[in-house]
Amino acid sequence: MSDNPIRISIRELYKIFGDDPQKALEHVKAGMSKSELLEEHGHVLGLQDINVDMREGEITVIMGLSGSGKSTLIRHLNRLIEPTAGRIDVDGEDVLHYNDQQLRELRRQHMTMVFQNFALLPHWTVLDNAGMALATRGFDRDDYEEEATKWLARVGLEGNENQYPHELSGGMQQRVGIARALTSNAPIMLMDEAFSALDPLIRTDMQDLLIELQRELKKTIVFITHDLDEALKLADHLVILKEGYVVQQGEPQEILMQPNDPYIMDFISDINRARVLRVRSVMDTTQTTPADCAGEVDADDNLESVIARSEGDTSFTYRVMQDGEPVGMLSMKRLVRALVPTDASQERSNAQ
């Protein structure tokens, strides 16, 4: 885990949907399960004892299947949904005690949001949509035009300023959505399945765009997705939700190598491990330089690139470098073993 300061801290957050959530909460705290609660009391357990820290300048990805409560969770951060119990601190302040005025300030100045279905205003031009946050704060078009145009250009929409959203493709509409979020200049960006409605190629483009922007802007991003590949590609910190509770959270590589739940093992069994695993997660940290060193690889390279480099020869051993320093070594045998998912869980059970 990195040492960036914590920007958003969620503590013991519960959300129960129903007529009398407080009473249902007691049952849940007494250990009642989601299905029992629904059957016996007619309440739906949305979120259960969520504790997550989101750090500045990182992308925190919350991943889960539909119904896992991920969209509910992200809407708690700017209080589009009110929690049943718990605490959410943003920059050290408990946002749950904010009044309407403070909450509006939070939403206007500190947090911005990108939506799955874009949610652009159909009767506003692209430029006005991009400037929505500033217009809401009371600026005129003359004031926000420059800023909005700048960010539209940055996401690749130069020259589309005077079109209406329905004239753009889905991918372009979501670029407007991102430009809208960036124009608000808020340090925290909430992205609710922002790329899920796009087709796969466009989605990859958008992910690359986001990574590129993030490298430059260092925002605190909370990203919701149901797609593990997307989650692994973007995440600095990965939170996996299932039926409203956190199954596992941590650095994505760590979760890949040491899944602590059968649910996650199922999840990660289908992915292309060579592409998502990085050298640093599988290397041998011993410093002894191998006799037959075949070259140097970077700690952040993925295994696919190492395999490509070795041209499939499993006898090679590479020295792993990070910031110009050797940090370990990686034999191709070790690399190949890491590609088999059961292997990782095997090691885990052996270790226990």
Add this chain to the structure above:
Amino acid sequence: MAVYDSVFSSLGLKDWCDSNGQDGPMSMADLMNQNTGAEDGAPVSAWDFPFPSMDALNDACGSFPQSRDLTKGLEEGFLGAKDSMSIVLDPLTQPLSWMLDGTLYAMLSTPWWIVIPLLLFVVKLVTQSWKLVAFVGVCLGGLAFIDHYEYAMQTLSIIFVCAFICVILGVPIGIAMSRSDTMQRLTVPVLDMLQTLPPFVYLIPLIFLFSVTESKLYGIAIILYAIVPVIRLTNLGIRLVDKDIIEAANAFGMTDRQKLYKVQVPLALPNIMAGVNQTIMMSLAMVVIASLVSAPGLGVLVLRGIRNLELGVGLVAGLGIVVLAVILDRVTKASLARIDSSRKD
């Protein structure tokens, strides 16, 4: 005596019945009985056994009220309340009279060669279609040619004023309904009643309340009848605005007012305009009926046609109303289509 005599005597109410046993006004049935010489005390066969209605019970017991007393009571109650209601309602509704009289005066005293081009200019402005302008020009010219210009202008002025007031009042009511479910629950039955009440029935309480010589009498009748669609469709339009977009507006920290004016009303505008179209069409329907209570315009000619059996006058005036309806419908639909095309999502 009558069938239900025994009921009252067994309840020990005989004295009460006889105490003020004056006979009510003689009913038609009584009169018939007298003429046919049917005997009062004749036994009634099971086939003719009467339902214990108010009138039947009155036959048995003179103190029991007749059903005519019910309607009479309503009349008297209304007349009794009329004066105090007038104190509040008269000043409140007086501007309507002024508006109607003023508009009628302005439209009729301005020469035709100003009014017709002005109307055509407005058509051009809202529809941006020369075809419609030509159509409206031909229709108005035709009406003027058969000397119906004045009547048509009277009808149009009344519709303009009433539809305008419907929008002014209806849109805010619709917005209030869309924001509060309680308000919606309270308003919907009233709207249902206004919509199902036969148009003639509106006129009855209004005739009691206002003098037939006042123009606000028919103004109110038209507004009550025509305001329903604009309220309903404003409410519906705002409720139908995409939830995702409202959520986005919330997430960006819009105030309720910003949401209403920047998001909800603009996005509901196609529906609101459809409501305005319906409202205009319904005021046209009512303006004809309102000629019964001295509303000027083409309706007066229709009424004359019926009253004096002047077939030609009534038919031509009726066709004139159809022409006006077509004009108003086309023009409002065309402006609605313009709004729709610029606000697609």
